[in-house]
Amino acid sequence: MRALLVVNPKATTTSSRTRDVLTHALRSDLKLDVAHTEYRGHARDLAREAAADGTVDLVVALGGDGTVNEVVNGLLANGLSERVPRLAVVPGGSTNVFARALGLPNDPVEATGALLDALEQRRERAIGLGKAMTEGLEDRWFTFTAGLGFDAGVVGRVEQQRKAGRRSTHALYVNQALRHYVTEREHRRSGPVTLEMHGQEPVPGLVLAIVSNTSPWTFLGNRPVLPSPSASFDTDLDVFGITRMTAFGTARTVRQILRSHAPTDEASQPSGPSGKHVVSYHDVRHFTLVSQEPAPFQVDGDHLGDRSRVSFTGVRRALRVIV
Numbered sequence: 001m002r003a004l005l006v007v008n009p010k011a012t013t014t015s016s017r018t019r020d021v022l023t024h025a026l027r028s029d030l031k032l033d034v035a036h037t038e039y040r041g042h043a044r045d046l047a048r049e050a051a052a053d054g055t056v057d058l059v060v061a062l063g064g065d066g067t068v069n070e071v072v073n074g075l076l077a078n079g080l081s082e083r084v085p086r087l088a089v090v091p092g093g094s095t096n097v098f099a100r101a102l103g104l105p106n107d108p109v110e111a112t113g114a115l116l117d118a119l120e121q122r123r124e125r126a127i128g129l130g131k132a133m134t135e136g137l138e139d140r141w142f143t144f145t146a147g148l149g150f151d152a153g154v155v156g157r158v159e160q161q162r163k164a165g166r167r168s169t170h171a172l173y174v175n176q177a178l179r180h181y182v183t184e185r186e187h188r189r190s191g192p193v194t195l196e197m198h199g200q201e202p203v204p205g206l207v208l209a210i211v212s213n214t215s216p217w218t219f220l221g222n223r224p225v226l227p228s229p230s231a232s233f234d235t236d237l238d239v240f241g242i243t244r245m246t247a248f249g250t251a252r253t254v255r256q257i258l259r260s261h262a263p264t265d266e267a268s269q270p271s272g273p274s275g276k277h278v279v280s281y282h283d284v285r286h287f288t289l290v291s292q293e294p295a296p297f298q299v300d301g302d303h304l305g306d307r308s309r310v311s312f313t314g315v316r317r318a319l320r321v322i323v
Helices: 017-027 042-053 065-075 097-101 108-121 150-163 169-184 247-259
Strands: 004-007 030-035 058-062 086-091 124-133 140-142 146-149 191-196 203-206 208-212 218-220 223-225 237-242 278-283 287-299 302-322
Touching: 004 017, 017 030, 017 058, 017 108, 030 108, 042 058, 042 065, 058 065, 065 086, 065 097, 065 140, 086 097, 086 108, 108 150, 108 191, 108 302, 140 237, 146 150, 146 302, 150 169, 150 208, 150 287, 150 302, 169 218, 169 287, 191 208, 191 237, 203 237, 223 247, 278 287
Parallel strands: 004 030, 004 058, 058 086, 086 302
Antiparallel strands: 124 140, 124 302, 146 208, 146 287, 191 203, 191 287, 208 237, 218 223, 237 278, 287 302
C-alpha cells in the first residue's frame, strides 16, 4: 500500500524524536512518503495532490484537529469519489477530538500501533462529514464541529493568544471562555443568530449555535463535553443553541453538558442539556445560520473570521477511515 504521511512539525504533543519513531514504524508496513507542513493550508495542498495523483492509497495525518481538517479538505477538494485515498490519523494535538471520537488512543505511539493493526486486519469505516458554505470562502468540510457566535468567538480569542506565544491548553480555553462571557454582555440576553430549516419556523435570538457531526463536541482533559450526545458519524448533523446566557442559566447548562451521555443502544435515550433557553435538533441534513451582524465562525476549532450567513449540509459516508 502506498501512503503519504502528512506531518505537522508544530504538533503540540509530539517531539521530533517521537515523529521519527512513528515514521519508522509506519515504513515497516507501508510504502511511505513523508511531507512536513510549512504553512497554514499546506496539509490541504499535500492531500489534494495525493488524491489527484491516483496512486496513493492512504493519507496519514500526524497532528491535531486542524491538520486533520486540512487533510480532509484536500482529499475531497474535487468532490466525493471511490478513488479518494483512505484517511488515517495519528493524534498529535492538544485535544484530538476527531481521533478520540473514532475510538483511537490519544497517545500517538499507541495510536500508531492501533493503525498498523487496523491495516493488517483491513479495518475501515465510512463516516459522514459536515460541509459549511458561506460567501467569501471555499466550501469547508468539517469532521466534528462548526459554530457561529459565542463558541467561535472563544476559538478566535484562543488563536490570538497562540499567535502571541501562549501554548494551547484546556486551561487557556476555559480562561478565554470566561473572559469572552464577561465582555460579550450585549449579546448574552438576545443573540444575533437565527436558525433556518426548511419546513419549520425560524429560531431567532441564538447567542451561540454549535453544529456537531459527532459526539463529543470536545474534551476537557479526559472529560467529554456533550452538547449533542446523539450526534454520530453515521447520521447527519446535530444543532445545539442557547438563546440567553444568564449566569445561573449558563452554569446550569454547562453542568448538563458535562453530565450528558450518549444512548448506549437503539432503545435507550440520550441525556442531553435541556431548558427554556436551550435549542436542540438531531440528524438534520440541511439548515442555515443567519446573523443580524457578522459573527465569529469556526470549523473544527479553526477560526474563519466573522460571517453573516452560513449554510450547512450533512453528507453521509463521505470518507473512508482506517480504524
